[in-house]
Amino acid sequence: MTKMIVIGAGVMGASVAYRLAQAGAAVTVLESTRVGGGTSSVSFSWTNAHRKPPKPYHDLNVGGMKAHAALREEFGAIPWWHGGGSLEWEAEADRAAQRDNVTQLQSxxxxxxxxxxxxxxxxxPDxxxxxxxxxxxAYFPDEGWLDPVVYAHAMLSAACRRHGAQVICGARVADLVIAGDRVTGVRTADGTLHEADMVVNCAxxxxxxxVREAGMHLPLAPTVGFLVFTPPVASSLSRVVRGTLIDAHPDGxxxxxxxxxxxxxxxxxxxKLSPSMPEARxxxxxxRRLLPSIGEVEPEAVRIAIRPIPGDQRSAVGPVPRVGGYYLxxxxxxxxxxxxxxxxxxxxVVRGKPRAELADFRPARFFS
Ligand SMILES: Cc1cc2nc3c(=O)[nH]c(=O)nc-3n(C[C@H](O)[C@H](O)[C@H](O)COP(=O)(O)OP(=O)(O)OC[C@H]3O[C@@H](n4cnc5c(N)ncnc54)[C@H](O)[C@@H]3O)c2cc1C
Known part of the structure; x- marks a missing residue:
């Protein structure tokens, strides 16, 4: 059985681990903190393919939206995903771009x-x-939002229970183990060696x-994202809304x-973060201006994270050139x-079938 290590148990690592294990690999997920404890727990988590040109990138996102919906057939219920679409309106200066976007999406x-x-x-109504x-x-009926940590847990539970995968939390990968021109495993911070035929980095x-070797580093263009959470409020909001005042959706x-x-x-x-910081208020x-029924309410929590964005803003999915056994x-x-x-x-990586949809998103473009 092919041994595979997945680094990271966010939405990406969990999804990869589940499908690798289902395809027949012996999968171990190494996660430095907890399942979903990285950026996935600090995400607006709107599932969409909105303003995501060029077309191949838009298509990857549509693929994601369809794949979320299709999980219903596989899992029976998908309580981690919420539909209902999204609503959008723009300030005067941005309306021409919005019209162009809607027209392009429709086409x-x-x-x-x-x-x-x-x-x-x-x-x-609120x-x-x-x-x-x-x-x-504008209304986008197929969009929705995800509870990312619940989703990651569901994928990993299925990977473990149905397909024998193993998830080790508190295991921080400190470096790849390289023999000749192949990655043969990883070493965690406590010195443990985990051997593998393939390492998939989803960190x-x-x-x-x-990865200590700088020549294998992926250029990143990270940005900071900030979220504010209200306490339970008097609101029937049931979908993603993005307007001229605020972007919002329910959070349970x-x-x-x-x-x-x-x-x-x-x-x-x-x-320095605090629910009483002026930005949160x-x-x-x-x-409150958008949804007056929520009344006099103070922020309950704030979270901040860095978005994992490859240097040219596009996804980086595929093998790293000049070294075998390593995939990003x-x-x-x-x-x-x-x-x-x-x-x-x-x-x-398991079935050996290259996916044409990923052709424009290979990490090789960064390692010329
Ligand atoms: C404010 C904000 C809003 C966003 N809004 C949206 C949105 O509306 N829609 C959307 O689709 N996306 C959105 N995103 C982006 C999305 O959240 C991320 O793309 C996604 O969460 C990344 O998931 P991931 O699994 O790749 O990374 P993470 O969730 O960060 O998972 C990586 C995991 O790897 C672990 N790890 C790190 N280093 C190691 C190591 N050395 N060894 C072992 N484990 C390690 C971490 O602990 C972590 O659990 C948003 C992001 C932010 C910050």
Whole structure:
């Protein structure tokens, strides 16, 4: 049986591990902290293929959306994924770009339509329509959001129970073990050697920290992302909304998760965090203007993370050249794409079937 090590148990590592094990590999997942404890637990987690040109990258994301939906057939229920689509409206200056985007998405066969205020009210009765003003509202019915940690746990549980995989938490990979021109395993920080025929690095933003040899480092273009969580609030919001005040969706038990791109740009990964910080209060105030029924409420929690974005903003999925036995699966938007990429990686590394969809996303472009 082919022995495979997956580094990292976020949405990507969990998806890859599940599909590798299902395809017949003997899989060990090494995770330095806990399942989903990396960027996957600090994600807005909107599943979408929205404004993700060029077409091959859009297609990977559509593949992810379809793969999430298809898990229903395999698992019976997928309580970690929530549909309902998303609503979007823009400030005046951004409306031409929004129109172009909707037109392009429609031409690519992506579900995207314009709806009026009455329809917005039917979908989301708590939204104060006055805050939308005269902005056209686009509706993307196939989009949704994920509970990433619940998803990662479900994939890893299935990998272990159904297919004999092993997950070791608290195991930080300190380096690859290389013999000649092949990676033959990894060594963890406690000195344990784990041998393998193939190592798949799914360590997200930490991908290079698991590999000492600088020549094998993937260039990254990380950005900081900041999220605010409300306590349970009086809101019937049931889908992703992205407007001129705030981006929001439910986060279970009546909580809302809030994100605002311009605020991300004002923070650093080492910014001092607190639910009472002005940035958190500002996001909640914005949410209150959109959804007045939530009332006088203070932020309950804040989280910050670094997005694992390869240097040219595109996914990096494939073997690293000049060394055998080593494969990377690193991307932004992994919450959307992970189930698709997990299956594609298994096709390539276990079944030996190259996937054409990954042709534009090979790590080799960084290792010329
Ligand atoms: C604010 C924000 C909003 C986002 N919004 C969206 C969105 O709406 N839609 C979307 O699709 N994507 C979104 N993303 C991106 C998405 O969250 C990430 O692409 C995804 O979570 C990455 O998953 P991953 O499994 O690759 O990485 P991670 O979840 O970071 O998993 C990597 C794992 O590797 C472990 N690890 C690290 N180093 C080692 C080591 N040396 N040895 C062993 N284990 C190690 C870590 O502990 C971690 O658990 C967002 C990200 C942020 C920050």
């Amino acid at each position: 690519w066969g992506y579900a995207a339509e314009w709806i009026d205020h009455k329809q917005v009210h039917e979908l989301e 939204i104060d329509l006055a805050t939308i003003g005269d902005a056209p509202v 997200g933003r930490w991908t290079n920290e698991a 038990a009546g909580r809302l998760i809030l994100h605002w791109n311009p605020t991300d740009a004002t923070l650093r990964i080492d910014s 500002d996001l909640v105030q914005r949410a 699966a690193i991307t932004h938007s992994a919450v959307t794409m992970a189930p698709f990429l997990g299956a594609a990686v298994a096709d390539e």
